[in-house]
Amino acid sequence: MQPLILASASPRRQELLTLLNLPFTTFPTDVDETLPDSISPIEAVQQLAYKKAEAALQAHNGSIIIGCDTIVVHNNHILGKPADREDALQMLSQLSNETHDVYTGVCILSNQQTLLFYERTEVTFWELTQQEILAYIESGEPFDKAGSYGIQGKAALFVKGIRGDYYNVVGLPISRLQRELSAFANS
């Protein structure tokens, strides 16, 4: 197989990809993640995953690249990473006592082929008090995460229920990726 490269700075994605038992290296990209207002969540995550993979392929011709993007969607609003504490407070208050969707788009890209897919996971939060939200923001955990929370961290305590792949929420739908990657390598 051609060299495998994960186009990501996320340590969580890196850790999850090791589950496949395949040698890989990482190449973080710095693409502009601004989205047009009218874009759907499915288009948004796949478009950004493709952008990240494409940027990495330019630097690693001949490799197989994996690019990913994760967003939170509540009431048709796309929530990315919070800009500041105020933004995190607003997002977490919005998610309290509600169900939202987490979408991760994945792009597998080589010089010859492009494969795009996405996974959606439904997450329901308990009702959160202002005090709980402020303490969570104080922990610093929200700032590099879509929707201002990490299900794998202290925000585990916010989660009443989940439907779909847990690892998709963390940023990499690893079981689907394994299947898509072997289809990609065999086609």
Ligand SMILES: Cc1cn([C@H]2C[C@H](O)[C@@H](COP(=O)(O)OP(=O)(O)OP(=O)(O)O)O2)c(=O)[nH]c1=O
């Ligand atoms: C909802 C949620 C998101 N996240 C993370 C996954 C992603 O890393 C991040 C969303 O930002 P992304 O832009 O998808 O990824 P990133 O900037 O961290 O890494 P890169 O672009 O280099 O691949 O939010 C969690 O870790 N836990 C969660 O529960």
